[in-house]
Amino acid sequence: MMARTSKIEWTDRSDWNPIRGCTRVSEGCRHCYAERMAGRFSKPGMWGHGIAERTPAGARWTGRVAMQWDRLDLPMRWRKPAMIFASSTADWFHESLTIDEIATLYAMAVSATVERGHTIQILTKRAARMRELLNSDEFWRLVAHRRCDWAWSAFHYDAASPPTRIWLGISAEDQQRADERIPHLLATPAAVRFVSCEPLLGPIQFDPLWLRASPSTVAASGRLPSDAPGWTRIGMNALDWVICGGESGPHARPMHPQWARGLRDQCAAAGVPFFFKQWGAWGNGSDFAADAMAVTSDGRVVEPTSDSLAAADRAAPIGNATMMHCVGKARAGRLLDGREHNEMPEVAR
Template sequence: MSSRSRIEWTETTWNPTTGCDRISAGCDNCYALALARRLKAMGSAKYQTDGDPRTSGPGFGVTVHDDVVTAPLRWRAPRVVFVNSMSDLFHARVPAEFVARVFEVMAATPQHTYQVLTKRATRLRRLAPDLPWPANVWMGVSVEGLDVADRVEELRRVPAAVRFLSCEPLLGPLDGLDLSGIGWVIAGGESGPAARPVDPVWVAQLRDACQTEDVPFFFKQWGGRTPKARGRVLDGRTWDEMPVG
């Protein structure tokens, strides 16, 4: 199963796993956790496992879905796919064998482009040697502040065709962030009732760093109570740059 996505930098989502646990400041107002709670209340079968209330919540316990893994094999039209918008494929409770199955399906469907994003960069780096890395798999890490910049160092050790950073929600300046080996940067402000504001200076500095290093830059949103509350125009234009190939 897949669903058309409202996320500006992808086309569809594929969730062979669901559920997660908060591990850093970027997780504090997790949209997926709130959505899982609603989906559980609506009776959605995929969201009936509860997570630890200290780090997760109702319907957000880590769950693997064997019936979903092979779905891309049945998709004929090429598409750009965000893998696990409702989970983290490299969560410790996702078996390594299951991670490998997901990668095998991605390798078997070269007509699609897959965008995999994790906050668990250390486990990513440890599992990477045992995974196939076809050209259609883009691998990224979340970097909401310099306190988690070590994730970028781990990502650089992964043999992905495209390595990318998701700096969303951007919670502080990323001055001096090393972009060597990085092929794409996404940035954005937080959205939701408790959204923390993003300083335009932080965004502009990150955009300038990308331009200096010739790294494609995608600005997703300023954020606010809703994702579109403040639009996505930066310095008079939208920034929708994507990796080539």
Template sequence: MTTQHTAIEWTDRTWNPVTGCTKVSPGCDNCYAATIAHRFAGSKAFPDGFDVTVHEDRVDQPYRWKKPARVFVNSMSDLFHQDVPDLFITHVFDVMEANPQHTFQVLTKRHARMRSFVQRREQLRREYAAKFDDCPTEAMRNSPAAKMARARAARPPANIWLGVSVENQKWADIRIPALLETPAAVRFLSCEPLLGPVDLSRWLRPVPGCGHVAADDGTCTHLDAMTPECHRWADCPARARYEDWHGLDWVIVGGESGPKARAMHPDWARQIRDACDVAGVPFFFKQWGEWGPAPFIVRVCDPDEGWHGTDEELAAAKKDSEARGATHVHTGHSREENGERQYWLHEIGHKPWSLERVGLPAGAAAIRRWGKKRAGRELDGRLHDAFPA
């Protein structure tokens, strides 16, 4: 787990200069990284199990990768965990900037620390660049070093994408505003595991004609940044400076996998997909996870006609229908538990090949436990694999 090519669909490889973490929200409850680390505790990869461990010997690995790649930083940890020193985080960022051939995807649940760290880093760039304006000679003010300093201060590194994990509306409301206050070339969300409905509309792109858009270049001039009436893209021209943009650049959605996986209501994924589609924001559907949609009733025959085949054929048809049909219904109804919403999952009380004329209540979705591989990655019959430009 040091660095490797990976099966994670939205990246090419992982890089783990830090391993280990602690749980901070419901999305952490069934952490895959903790399971792996505990299984291999005491090995070279995880000498301290899932305790937070910095690996100085891994920090320079990107220098040795020849082929450009998307790199998920710390798939087995959180770079902004409180036990990771600022100096070590600085070293990691220096290495990422020194390897512009790669795109580094940094994902965190520690939104506040990422915001303060990156804001301070960008402030130091600006202060350093400003010093050249006070140089006594024009040659020094326009030297290559001065030009480079001003270029670095003008905008965040293009190859470092910063994101936060969002599992439900509560954590969207907490983490996304902090992300949007974090200087970054690309800001993204990982809504995985998606444990409840999330409305992202107020954090998507502004609408020309909303009353806040400058006529000359189409950028939103609203002083309070994103507002609900400014969320659609609608062919707004590309921004000239990253400061003009205050929305999300990419959204990933996925259900939970593993033996204790919680089910994702299909409408939660559709709601985010549709909002991204309206706003022109790239949407990536990673997986259904352990649970996925299934037909509610699979007809083995016309209920008015009955079965005309043999008993053996009927048994085979019922067996096939049961293998393909729903076993549970996700209603989207919730209860409060420890300050978080927990959603109901109901087992269907009859076989999916039943010929009863029954229907699902409004808002309910028929699903079953397929397993991650069988559930697949198609949402409404197609793959969604969009990336930021």
């Protein structure tokens, strides 16, 4: 296995970026790192020109998404098999990309897995478009054509056994986005399905049907996921992996520890691998010297005085405010209740 070059803890490399540009879709995009970087380099002649611009409110995507053709075949040039997070700074299922462009990306991903033994991790917030395309015969015909164009080995797609080394994931920062996107993910053919709850901005309760149906859960409920109305196409599909992380960077919002613990405990109960990536900028622990602020269980930051806490509790009487400290990602670390959680799907190794 190659040495890791990515700073993202759950992958080996995140430097395959064959597209540039995006647009915000939900609250998790509010402090998008990629948008900030593109805005910083958006002057004429710089790589971000045309895809982002500086505004009085900060960097903003323009909506243009551009293929980086010179970077498309990078994974074919990397000879040591690696776990590759594809396009960590964009979204493969962005509405500005044509079906042909996405098929081209996908064909390269298939080639990288087959010819080089890489594993490709694709993460999207456009779950509906991913589901639509990856269930479309036309899309897979285009993927096969691209592979033939490149004169690599023939590719025959079989929906019953999708490419084994392509993992598909969706981002879900809160309950609403989990409810919207996870059913699309489960209805998409994939060898491995994962959810990245980063930046986690609220508690998420998984539907038990989304988690792998262990013999005990099936016995307890007396039914399989495919029995549920509207889930007939999903069958036994379930989540294979859950990643959790807090927000970092300027204006980062805190992740209440109970939200992270909730994900951890649901995964443990269902036997789903759980990866705790980071706290983000806000740490939870008594060993930080920085001024403590109180974070309510709905994510608001309030002065830790009895008056402000009482007011916060009246506004959202859910209690459980906790002290947190904005100390930066490095110091906040990645221990949850004193230990790291680095679980991966079994197929990973």
